[in-house]
Amino acid sequence: MRSLPAELPGTPLPGSPDDRPPLIRRTEVVAFALVALLGIFLIGLLYVGKPFFLPIVTAFVVGTMLSPLASFLERWRIPRGVSAVMIVLAGLAGVTFMIGLISVPLIEWSNRLPELGSVLRDKLHVLDKPVAMWRQVQSALGGTDTVPPATMQMPKIDWMQPTVQFLSPTITEIMLFLVTLVLFVASWRGLRRALVMLFAEREARLRTLRILNELEDSLGSYLMTVTVINLCYGAATGLICAWAGMPNPAGLGALAATLNFIPIIGPFVMFLILCVVGIVSMPTLGAGLLAALGFACLTFIEGHFVTPTVIGRRLSLNALAVFIAIAFWSWLWGPMGAFLASPLLIVGLVLKDHLVPDTSPQLPDS
Numbered sequence: 001m002r003s004l005p006a007e008l009p010g011t012p013l014p015g016s017p018d019d020r021p022p023l024i025r026r027t028e029v030v031a032f033a034l035v036a037l038l039g040i041f042l043i044g045l046l047y048v049g050k051p052f053f054l055p056i057v058t059a060f061v062v063g064t065m066l067s068p069l070a071s072f073l074e075r076w077r078i079p080r081g082v083s084a085v086m087i088v089l090a091g092l093a094g095v096t097f098m099i100g101l102i103s104v105p106l107i108e109w110s111n112r113l114p115e116l117g118s119v120l121r122d123k124l125h126v127l128d129k130p131v132a133m134w135r136q137v138q139s140a141l142g143g144t145d146t147v148p149p150a151t152m153q154m155p156k157i158d159w160m161q162p163t164v165q166f167l168s169p170t171i172t173e174i175m176l177f178l179v180t181l182v183l184f185v186a187s188w189r190g191l192r193r194a195l196v197m198l199f200a201e202r203e204a205r206l207r208t209l210r211i212l213n214e215l216e217d218s219l220g221s222y223l224m225t226v227t228v229i230n231l232c233y234g235a236a237t238g239l240i241c242a243w244a245g246m247p248n249p250a251g252l253g254a255l256a257a258t259l260n261f262i263p264i265i266g267p268f269v270m271f272l273i274l275c276v277v278g279i280v281s282m283p284t285l286g287a288g289l290l291a292a293l294g295f296a297c298l299t300f301i302e303g304h305f306v307t308p309t310v311i312g313r314r315l316s317l318n319a320l321a322v323f324i325a326i327a328f329w330s331w332l333w334g335p336m337g338a339f340l341a342s343p344l345l346i347v348g349l350v351l352k353d354h355l356v357p358d359t360s361p362q363l364p365d366s
Helices: 026-049 051-073 080-111 113-140 158-168 171-186 188-197 202-245 251-261 265-281 290-311 319-333 333-357
Strands: none
Touching: 026 051, 026 319, 051 080, 051 171, 051 319, 080 171, 080 251, 113 188, 113 290, 158 319, 171 188, 188 202, 188 333, 202 251, 202 333, 251 265, 251 290, 265 290
């Protein structure tokens, strides 16, 4: 008989399952760990260096959005530096106008905070019966009565100072943003050329040029379309508030247009504001909720029909991805991070499409 060849100790037989290579190699685990550590380091650096990185990144994103407008003015024989200053001044004028509309009702309602608690308690007396029924059910099931008495007290004015400090940047950050924005828009053509010429190979230069062109087109289209949609959205909200008899409809419309720059979260916050203002200012609960219901219908039409149709498939973003991006950048950089969430998501998608193209076979639709 012919004997089988002796195998070395620990050596798997040919064709055995142990002879297959592992699904995840040790080098891949090490590379993943290094990338994770690098990501944690960068996130910590951005969080600690917020006073510097936030105005710089905001200026770069907004400057890329405004570059097509500067190029348009340059074709009309206006120097790019002059056009950059004109664009920034026009933007500041628009922002100042919106702040003026919003600040009037904000100051008025902040002065009335002490009396809002009693007004809300009187208007929401219709909820006394449901609360009493819930207590009875809870007692019947053997639970403890954990629902406090129906008292409604508004917070004191002490919350105003930290809130303003959180929402408003410092003078240094504003100046850094404005100067960087003007210089970025004025020198964007030279920066494009420098970025392209960093690479020696022709293919790499063409890829860089395509990325820059698509970033400029996508961000510029996003800013233009979203601004026009939000202005119409704010005007429609003001008309709804005027029709419902709400106080200061112009200020509420300006607030709706401003909050709508933050997708998903902004309209929800505006809906809550309209509910509170309507309940406090209107004589009955039904009349107080009328403007909020009209605003909800407007938001549904704008979110499901107007914005997808105007922006198109090229700039359509997944709702879950947008929500996660808003949550992350809001945690990292506050309200301005929420504003930058969608543009930064667009930047990431453009870079992913050009640097990591999808060559995998498409799955059939189920």
